[in-house]
Amino acid sequence: MDIRSTFIKLDEKFSRFGGLEPRGITRLLYTDEWKAAVNALIEEFDNNGLEVVQDSIGNVSGKLVGVNSDETILTGSHIDTVVEGGHLDGQYGILAGLTAILYLKEKYGQPKKNIEVLALAEEEGSRFPIAFWGSKNFFNIQDNEIVKGLTDSEGVNFVDAMRQSGFDFRTDDSVRNDIKAWIEIHIEQGQVLEKEQKQIGVVTGIVGFKRYYINLKGEANHAGTTPMGYRKDVVVSFSEIVQRLNQKAKEIGDPLVITFGKVNLVPNVTNVVPGEIEFSVDTRHIDEKELNHFSKIVEDTIQEVATKNGLEATITLHLDEQPTLMNEEIIKTIEDSAKEVTSGNYKFMVSGAGHDTQIFSQFVPSGMLFVSSIGGLSHNVEEDTDIEDLVKGIEVLAKALYKLAY
Known part of the structure; x- marks a missing residue:
């Protein structure tokens, strides 16, 4: 399997959901564009032999089942965008995870532990004034009372929008105990990697x-x-x-x-x-x-x-x-993977932007890695990253997942 062509094909497909002309994406929580992207992911997971899991609020994942199905290595990011955002913020983490899993499946077969790519329903807070709805529901720490009174810029109520999309509040209190590690890959959304000519940022903490x-x-x-x-x-x-x-x-x-x-x-x-x-x-x-x-x-x-x-x-x-520090063992795994894939062309860095990993790190060993952003642009229709850097990021992620799951 060719990582480059697989990712490009997926990125072109999913950039159409909420896609703008001539470029960019607006894909807000519980809109038709968002729902179409979620449904397309379910189809993509299913077509590639992954076990589909979807919760009541719209988080969806594809799982490559391992020999020990009681332990899971999780990767992913958020499926929503900001208004007039780019094609990589959030989406790259999901499609990179899917590409990495398909590559590992073809090359090494069944892993010892499950490997699962997760598309979180919402992170940005762009339609409604609330962030991390997806990840907080994943760990059942959401505050349902807060969202009941929220409306978007057109006066649409949060709960009405959720239910019209076919979703609803969680009715169970269960929290998954099979997750042994979480890794999120993301564009940097800054200029540091580009200016220092580094391909990978190994994230040590989030502000x-x-x-x-x-x-x-x-x-x-x-x-x-x-x-x-x-x-x-x-x-x-x-x-x-x-x-x-x-x-x-x-x-x-x-x-x-x-x-x-x-x-x-x-x-x-x-x-x-x-x-x-x-x-x-x-x-x-x-x-x-x-x-x-x-x-x-x-x-x-x-x-x-x-x-x-x-x-x-x-x-x-x-x-x-509050500030979040990454797990030292996961940092080491990502560093070792970056060292092997890029011949040492990486650096340790802190994330100045918020990410779902802030929530995950409260419950499971977590880590992040960055690829560079051209001109440091993000939350912008011009957001982009050189395809070679995107591929290197997927290769590092795949290597890290291999070390954790195989």
Whole structure:
């Protein structure tokens, strides 16, 4: 079996589900495009002799049954995308896993342990404001009450969308105990590997992050008749918050990052002093203590600026994910595999993006590996990776799965 041609064929097939012109994918949870991709995966698994497993919320996997069917080595990623995303984020991990399994099956036959590729229903939080729905359901740690009130940008309720797609909440409390290891392969979504001319990144940890939604309320008033000293202008306060926190983050230094990514202004017209603003704050660090320390600075700074300028501030912590370290034995397995496949053309690195592996690592020995991203682009229709790097990634994954399962 030729890994290159097999992967290209699969990638071209699945990039059509939610595919955009001339390139890119929008495939959001519980949409027709998402459901078509899931159904196509089931067909692909079945046609290749893999045992299909699907749960009630839409996670689906294909299993190559081993001699010891009580132990499973699991690989995979998420099937959903962001709006106007690329063809590799999430999808590569699933199709690379499938390609690796088919290669191992043809070359070595039945493994000692099961090898299973898992397509998780959702990770991105792009349609509804919730992330890791797939992986949290996999381990039965989801909060069903939270999603019951969620709606998408068109007002569609989460539960309605789920049920219209033929899925529903879990009704059992069981958690699988057969999984002995989890490996996720992913594009880097950054520029490090490309700039350092490395083919493989052996991930040692994933940053933790805290994501806030902030609401500042001042006073909307006439732009021409309200003197500067009398204004309660939320944009001025927002600007001060951005400047102060960005400067503080630079002083603390890498790997701390802070991003102000979403801003909604009311009334958002040219001749009115803006009276209300909502914005997001996303801050990340690999060290839990440092992340918590800076988050306190974020909260204190926002409140201090608001009070000084006579504004009312509401600070809501929306997501709180702690830093995650990979399992040392899995790291070693991936490193040894990368060393053999690439003749040492790899590096250890930390992931600055969140991944399903953050959830898996809480329950099973877990690891990740990266391939480079051209220009560091991701969450972008131009997202891409050289085919040679994609193939090398699959070869490293296959080698690691072989070491764990055969």
